[in-house]
Amino acid sequence: MADQPLLNTYGRLPIIFDHGQGPWLFDIEGRRYFDTFSGIAVSGLGHSHPAVTKAIQVQSEKLLHCSNLFHTAIQHKLAQELCSYSGMDGVFLANSGAEANEAAIKLARLYGHGRGIDAPAIVVMERSFHGRTLATLTATGNRKVHAGFEPLVSGFIRVPFNDIGALEAVASSNRNVVAVLLEPVLGEGGLILADEQWLRDVRKLCDQQHWLMMLDEVQTGNGRSGQLFAYQHFGILPDIVTTAKGLGNGFPIGACLARGKAAHLFKPGHHGSTFGGNALACAAALAVLDTLHSEHLMQRARDLGTRIVAQLEKAFSGVDYVKAIRGLGLMIGIEMTSECPELVPLAKTQGLLLNVTSERVIRLLPALTLTDAEADFMVERVVRIIKLYAGDDRQRPRTPPPPEGRRGTSH
């Protein structure tokens, strides 16, 4: 199907989806595909989760929207829950990850101006991804994302990820820095985990320099890492944390959470969003937070992540085409030794939706609600496809039947 009349922003696979259930997506002909990356870390509870569906249904009969010139109880409830789970003091509700990051960038600039810095600068990381608006694409550490959109926004300084020396060098040479923005796991940048010590050192440096420590948890947040927010693994508290993606399980919502001095910077007129904090989005997010906690899905993400990584390590031990396997919770990367874009269409022919990022990292971001049987099925298929692709089918395991209980024709 041609993209027309959609503008040509995505290289889409030729599948037309109709509906989803758990980890499965069904096309208009009834064929089903196993979704290994949850719509890029969005459908963490699986597709059509009944708690989210119900919350949206109930809220849609009460109120969709009333503008941010008034209060709604549901918006306050969501803000309160997000603060109590995160240790933050206040929330700006937006509609996407990029918007949540825009709010963080604006907070950092306001903070700088409040300290008498006329041209505040934010330190950002190589290989990062923060969104597609002009400020967030500038913050992004990927030339391909910048190309064609110059002039970029001023006020960003880039350093290598996991390198405290580079940050200290910036601290000693630049008086305009007001904040550091980083992802605890580089998602688009190839599933690279921040070192725990580095994160602690960044926190310490931010305290010493009076910089804001800002974490982009758009992808790592909402249980995916095995904690509600990834920083909760590391015993640090940022000043600002942004999130989106899994927060609405598919309903668009983003949030910029702030603590301490950062929570008191915005005044009426500084920032806003017509749809931010929309009642339907809040209902979806409350259902997600409730389900993550009541079904112990953070623990489940940790357990499943450990199990999946162990299975992958076993399956690929000693092979020369897999360079590394790494993960945090249910963010798992299989780094190949060479670029592997053809894996995606190959996986499609086997009924598997696969994502390759940074040219050679297969990124698994499955639903946190997978059963053991579904997780085993996913691993078996992923291993089989990678071996097939690498021409290594010496010890191809027997295919287990797909897990029962979801409608549709399987491949």
Ligand SMILES: Cc1ncc(COP(=O)(O)O)c(C=O)c1O
């Ligand atoms: C870490 C991170 N930040 C920001 C974004 C942008 O989010 P959105 O596409 O919702 O604007 C993404 C999207 O992939 C992301 O992974």
